[in-house]
Amino acid sequence: MKICNGDWRSEWVAGLEEVLRHSEKAELTLSYSSPCQSEDARKKVGAYYTPVDAAAFFWNEFMVLNGISEEQDIKAFWQEHHFIEPASGAGILVYALLKKVVELGLPLDCLSSAEITLIDINPKALDFARDEIQKISKKWGLSFSDIRYVCTDFLHYAPSGSSKKPLFFGNPPYVANPKGSRWKNSFADFLERALTESGEHGSVHFILPLSVAFSRDYVELRSMMRNSGKSVAISSFDNIPDCLFSSGKPKHKNTNKANSQRCSIVTVFPEDNPRTLSTRMHRWRKKDRSRLLNSTPCYHDITGYNFGGQFLRPENAAILNLLKDAHLYPPLKTILAADGIHSLYISGVARNFMGFREHHSSGVLRLRFKTEVDLYKAVLIMSSDLFLDYWRTVGDGFHLTRTNLENFPLHPLLVQEVDANISRGKSIWEERTNYAKSKRHPAGMTISYDLTKVALKISSKF
Numbered sequence: 001m002k003i004c005n006g007d008w009r010s011e012w013v014a015g016l017e018e019v020l021r022h023s024e025k026a027e028l029t030l031s032y033s034s035p036c037q038s039e040d041a042r043k044k045v046g047a048y049y050t051p052v053d054a055a056a057f058f059w060n061e062f063m064v065l066n067g068i069s070e071e072q073d074i075k076a077f078w079q080e081h082h083f084i085e086p087a088s089g090a091g092i093l094v095y096a097l098l099k100k101v102v103e104l105g106l107p108l109d110c111l112s113s114a115e116i117t118l119i120d121i122n123p124k125a126l127d128f129a130r131d132e133i134q135k136i137s138k139k140w141g142l143s144f145s146d147i148r149y150v151c152t153d154f155l156h157y158a159p160s161g162s163s164k165k166p167l168f169f170g171n172p173p174y175v176a177n178p179k180g181s182r183w184k185n186s187f188a189d190f191l192e193r194a195l196t197e198s199g200e201h202g203s204v205h206f207i208l209p210l211s212v213a214f215s216r217d218y219v220e221l222r223s224m225m226r227n228s229g230k231s232v233a234i235s236s237f238d239n240i241p242d243c244l245f246s247s248g249k250p251k252h253k254n255t256n257k258a259n260s261q262r263c264s265i266v267t268v269f270p271e272d273n274p275r276t277l278s279t280r281m282h283r284w285r286k287k288d289r290s291r292l293l294n295s296t297p298c299y300h301d302i303t304g305y306n307f308g309g310q311f312l313r314p315e316n317a318a319i320l321n322l323l324k325d326a327h328l329y330p331p332l333k334t335i336l337a338a339d340g341i342h343s344l345y346i347s348g349v350a351r352n353f354m355g356f357r358e359h360h361s362s363g364v365l366r367l368r369f370k371t372e373v374d375l376y377k378a379v380l381i382m383s384s385d386l387f388l389d390y391w392r393t394v395g396d397g398f399h400l401t402r403t404n405l406e407n408f409p410l411h412p413l414l415v416q417e418v419d420a421n422i423s424r425g426k427s428i429w430e431e432r433t434n435y436a437k438s439k440r441h442p443a444g445m446t447i448s449y450d451l452t453k454v455a456l457k458i459s460s461k462f
């Protein structure tokens with residue numbers, strides 16, 4: 001073993017940073033694993049590797065959630081766990097882990113006692129990881145004799161009989177499964193298997209598509225997590241303006257952000273009093289990326305909230321007060337009337353405001369009302385700050401679905417405010433053209449009314 005002075009930690013961290021940068025660069029070669037380096041083959045195995053800053057955030061978050069902040073904590077954790085990465089790629093998350101544990105105070109002589117299993121179907125990626133770890137071993141005189149490299153399909157892998165608590169971590173492939181499969185996407189197979197294999201005392205820490213938090217396709221997976229007897233924490237990330245993964249296809253320098261993945265980092269871990277925690281859906285500009293990824297996310301306790309079976313992404317604490325007893329209040333649907341003669345049109349997609357429209361067209365929701373007063377009420381409600389926060393909390397960050405819209409709870413405080421402002425609703429609607437915003441697209445121009453400036457601000461009342 002290398003004899004060190006007190007400053008070995010900074011040398012270790014600097015060395016690992018170099019390995020991380022090298023591994024990020026290697027993505028281009030390693031992730032295109034087919035001989036012809038086709039984008040299609042890459043897509044089929046979901047080989048989109050994690051960027052270095054996201055990998056650091058991934059472990060910071062895990063350590064904070066598990067209350068690991070100093071040498072004694074990390075020493076115990078390191079010795080008690082078997083670290084298993086089911087789709088390890090170039091190994092970026094392992095190098096980020098080795099960096100993090102030293103930053104937390106793990107002594108050099110504890111490092112190589114780690115039991116780590118790296119699994120991938122791509123032998124080249126595993127060879128790369130083995131080489132990098134060997135270089136580290138050689139430089140520091142560490143044996144790392146308990147690191148295994150397994151080239152196989154994780155979904156058919158039988159984990160070894162380790163006596164340690166398993167910690168499954170990683171960024172598994174997101175690949176559409178054939179019709180009729182148990183899950184629509186392969187990430188769900190990985191998550192289900194990891195949850196099952198983690199047993200009573202193990203943990204799971206995965207970067208997954210945002211759909212894991214809300215999609216009806218994964219209701220059962222969410223129940224599995226909720227009923228695991230462990231805590232669940234989920235932090236979520238939008239894809240505009242910046243996104244967690246710098247681009248979908250590095251080879252093609254994809255600039256269409258809408259195609260980049262919205263993600264959630266999901267952690268399932270044992271705690272004495274299991275909770276469900278969730279952050280807002282983070283949105284950030286590129287210039288704020290480093291600040292975001294160097295900070296600890298703010299979690300809301302959503303234990304007991306089961307709105308539509310989702311893991312909510314609470315925009316703020318006020319929205320949780322609205323949703324707390326949502327089932328006790330009538331939903332927005334109750335002021336709609338299928339045979340109503342008054343119509344209101346609203347865009348089926350949103351970002352910073354709800355886009356009211358003049359006419360029906362594709363992708364636009366039509367709402368009908370019996371009376372004009374009901375229409376004005378709907379204008380007041382759907383243009384309010386509370387509705388936008390609600391949509392950000394329950395939506396996918398892009399679509400405004402009819403179900404989300406109709407399920408908006410009409411809390412008594414809100415009803416009171418709306419009833420007191422019907423004439424304001426009428427004048428806002430009559431003057432809507434003052435708030436028109438136009439957007440050009442290949443098929444022409446779309447005009448939406450952004451009523452934010454004149455809308456009710458009611459969030460602060462909750």
Ligand SMILES: C[S@@+](CC[C@H](N)C(=O)[O-])C[C@H]1O[C@@H](n2cnc3c(N)ncnc32)[C@H](O)[C@@H]1O
Binds near residue numbers: 122
């Ligand atoms: C999204 S990449 C993640 C790589 C790395 N963990 C990271 O975060 O950068 C997914 C990896 O899963 C691997 N993979 C795909 N299907 C697999 C399977 N059935 N079993 C094991 N590995 C698989 C791919 O080769 C690829 O390296």
